Structure formats: C-alpha cells, structure tokens
Amino acid sequence: MKYYLIAGEASGDLHGSNLLNALRLEDPGLECRAWGGDLLQEKGAVLVKHYRELAFMGFIEVAKNLRTILRNLDFCKRDILEFQPDALILIDYPGFNLRIAKWAKKNGIRVFYYISPQIWAWHTSRIHDIKASVERMFVILPFEKAFYAQYGMHVDFPGHPLLDVIDSHQPDPGFREQHQLGAEPIIALLPGSRRQEINRMLPAYLAVIPQFPGYQFVIAGAPSIPEAFYHTLLDQSGGREQAKLLTGQTYQILSHAHAALVTSGTATLETALFQVPEVVCYKGNVLSFFIARRLVNVRFISLVNLILDRLIVAELIQHECTTGRIASELRNLLDPARRAQLKTDYAQLIQALGSKGASQRAARAMIAYLNKSNP
Numbered sequence: 001m002k003y004y005l006i007a008g009e010a011s012g013d014l015h016g017s018n019l020l021n022a023l024r025l026e027d028p029g030l031e032c033r034a035w036g037g038d039l040l041q042e043k044g045a046v047l048v049k050h051y052r053e054l055a056f057m058g059f060i061e062v063a064k065n066l067r068t069i070l071r072n073l074d075f076c077k078r079d080i081l082e083f084q085p086d087a088l089i090l091i092d093y094p095g096f097n098l099r100i101a102k103w104a105k106k107n108g109i110r111v112f113y114y115i116s117p118q119i120w121a122w123h124t125s126r127i128h129d130i131k132a133s134v135e136r137m138f139v140i141l142p143f144e145k146a147f148y149a150q151y152g153m154h155v156d157f158p159g160h161p162l163l164d165v166i167d168s169h170q171p172d173p174g175f176r177e178q179h180q181l182g183a184e185p186i187i188a189l190l191p192g193s194r195r196q197e198i199n200r201m202l203p204a205y206l207a208v209i210p211q212f213p214g215y216q217f218v219i220a221g222a223p224s225i226p227e228a229f230y231h232t233l234l235d236q237s238g239g240r241e242q243a244k245l246l247t248g249q250t251y252q253i254l255s256h257a258h259a260a261l262v263t264s265g266t267a268t269l270e271t272a273l274f275q276v277p278e279v280v281c282y283k284g285n286v287l288s289f290f291i292a293r294r295l296v297n298v299r300f301i302s303l304v305n306l307i308l309d310r311l312i313v314a315e316l317i318q319h320e321c322t323t324g325r326i327a328s329e330l331r332n333l334l335d336p337a338r339r340a341q342l343k344t345d346y347a348q349l350i351q352a353l354g355s356k357g358a359s360q361r362a363a364r365a366m367i368a369y370l371n372k373s374n375p
Contacts, residue, residue, distance in 0.1 A: 020043045049075075090113045120144065162353075167356060191263050200284070218246055279326060312342070
C-alpha cells in the first residue's frame with residue numbers, strides 16, 4: 001500500500017519513523033512519501049520537505065510566515081493528489097495538518113491521525129473538524145481517550161511510542177571520554193528544537209552555570225539547527241567555556257545526566273523516562289504568551305505533570321523563568337530526598353503510559369482499518 005506521512009517537528013519525525021518501520025513489518029512492499037526529517041528518510045520514506053522548513057511557533061511567528069505556510073499547503077495538496085496514497089497519516093502539527101485533513105476528506109482520501117493535537121489544552125472546538133475529517137485517531141496520552149469520548153468519538157490508544165524508543169537506547173560507556181567530558185556530574189541543558197525557543201531559553205540556562213561549581217553543563221543541540229547558531233548565543237552569553245555543545249546526542253546526554261533544565265515539549269517526557277530530575281522552563285514572545293494564556297485551559301505545561309494530573313516537576317513559565325528561580329529549582333533537584341521522590345513519581349508515570357509496542361499496535365490497527373471498506 002501507499003502511505004503519505006506529514007510530521008512538522010522533530011518529535012513527529014521520531015514517532016513517524018518508528019511507525020513507518022512498524023508498518024513495513026506488516027506491509028513489506030509499502031511505498032511512502034513524507035514531510036518530516038532525517039529519521040523518516042532513513043526508514044525509507046521519500047522526503048518531500050524537511051521539518052526545519054516548517055518550524056514556525058507562536059501566533060506572531062506564524063503570522064509573519066503566513067505566505068510561506070500557504071504555499072506549503074498548496075504544494076502539499078498537489079503532491080498528495082499526484083501520489084494517490086491509500087492512507088494519509090498525519091502526525092500532530094495541527095495548524096497545518098487539520099487543514100490538510102479537511103481537504104483530504106473532501107477529495108476521498110482516507111485520513112488517520114497519529115498523535116492527537118493538544119486540543120484538550122485549548123481550541124477544543126477543533127474536535128468538530130477532527131470528527132468530520134479524520135477516519136481514525138490514534139492517541140498516545142492516556143487521558144486523551146476519555147477526552148474524546150466526551151464528544152462521542154472513539155479513538156485508539158496504542159500506548160506511548162517513547163517507551164520503546166528509550167527502552168531500546170543503549171548508553172555509550174565511552175561517552176564521556178569521546179566528548180572530553182570530566183568525571184563531574186552532568187547537568188543537561190535542553191533548550192528546544194526551534195530557533196525561536198533556543199534563542200530565548202539557552203541564555204537563561206547559561207546564566208545559572210556560575211552558581212554550580214563542581215558540575216559540568218552539556219547542551220543537547222538539535223540536529224536541524226546549525227552549530228554556528230548555538231555558538232553565536234554562547235559567545236553573546238560568555239558561555240563558550242562554561243558549557244559543552246553536543247549535537248544529535250540528546251539521549252546519550254540524558255542517559256549520563258544527573259539533572260536537567262528542559263524547555264517544555266516532548267523533551268520533558270523524554271527526560272522523565274530517562275529518570276533524570278528536571279526543571280521545566282518556558283519563555284515565549286510576550287504577545288503570543290498573552291494570547292495563549294487567555295486560551296489555554298490546562299493546569300500544567302509539561303507532559304509529566306499533565307499525565308499524572310499533579311505537580312511532579314517544577315514549571316517556570318514566562319516571568320517566573322528568571323535566573324534566580326531556575327537556580328533555586330535546580331538546587332532542589334540535587335537534594336537526595338527530592339530525587340528519591342521523583343524516582344517514585346516517574347515510576348507511576350511509566351505505568352500510566354501503557355506497555356511497550358505502541359508503534360506496532362498502531363501500525364497493525366491502521367492496516368486492519370485500511371483492509372476494511374471505507375467508513
């Protein structure tokens with residue numbers, strides 16, 4: 001069969017690549033075109049556009065790049081029509097993907113959505129578009145099944161694919177030596193995967209380093225961002241000698257980390273699954289944050305806290321994200337009692353996410369639905 005996948009971010013590329021691998025095990029002769037990244041391409045997808053060309057975040061940034069987004073939408077529609085897939089598989093990235101879903105439905109293309117948009121956080125009205133345009137929704141957060149049920153929509157919960165990704169990761173025993181890292185405990189800095197958020201968050205993280213002698217700080221560089229971009233920020237902040245930049249080594253860094261400062265997003269969950277104590281931080285464009293604050297209806301911004309529905313890891317948002325607060329919360333993570341409590345909380349988190357094998361269960365379900373007649 002023929003599949004067309006659209007992932008607009010690094011996390012979507014990761015989960016899409018694992019889904020494609022699982023689909024291939026069930027359907028060895030498949031063909032796939034994709035919007036995504038290097039991981040999808042490595043799994044055999046013909047890459048149409050890389051997500052680094054699509055990474056616009058925040059209301060202001062989207063508005064500034066509206067013409068580019070509209071051109072991408074038109075190009076995507078033409079490419080899908082030419083390819084004529086058996087299924088269009090959309091992975092998160094709602095601003096773009098929900099528009100494509102509505103168009104695809106009108107054009108008789110079967111639409112599966114893998115990894116639900118976070119409509120439970122804001123813009124719940126989008127569920128009506130999803131019900132009208134999406135044949136099957138595959139969610140990866142346990143509370144999403146009940147959320148959709150409130151609106152009369154049955155969805156599949158195959159589990160969270162990160163459980164498999166992290167379980168299969170092998171820490172490199174030569175990691176420190178290879179990257180000239182000392183024996184001091186590592187504090188990981190995960191400033192995000194988009195230029196806008198890295199530009200805001202990395203200087204905030206670097207500012208706390210002088211308060212933690214005896215620790216070494218390692219920046220997890222996003223593969224889609226040139227190292228020169230990080231070096232400019234490091235030079236501006238005077239952090240070139242204070243922190244080590246390693247690109248494409250996030251999981252190795254986390255597997256050796258003692259604690260972490262993490263920008264909100266999928267990385268908050270990845271850090272927790274590696275059992276690393278973390279502080280979650282976020283700063284956005286002032287106007288975008290003001291608009292979002294009026295629209296968002298969830299208590300937390302980190303997936304760790306959202307999944308367990310209570311405050312597990314500290315969240316420092318916007319005006320709270322200061323050097324003093326970040327340093328204070330990071331200091332708390334070094335306390336043995338706090339670390340022991342987090343370990344217990346993380347165990348509950350893992351249990352809530354379901355069992356391993358999520359990508360394979362999702363792939364099998366998709367193929368089973370495709371083998372049925374159109375709904």
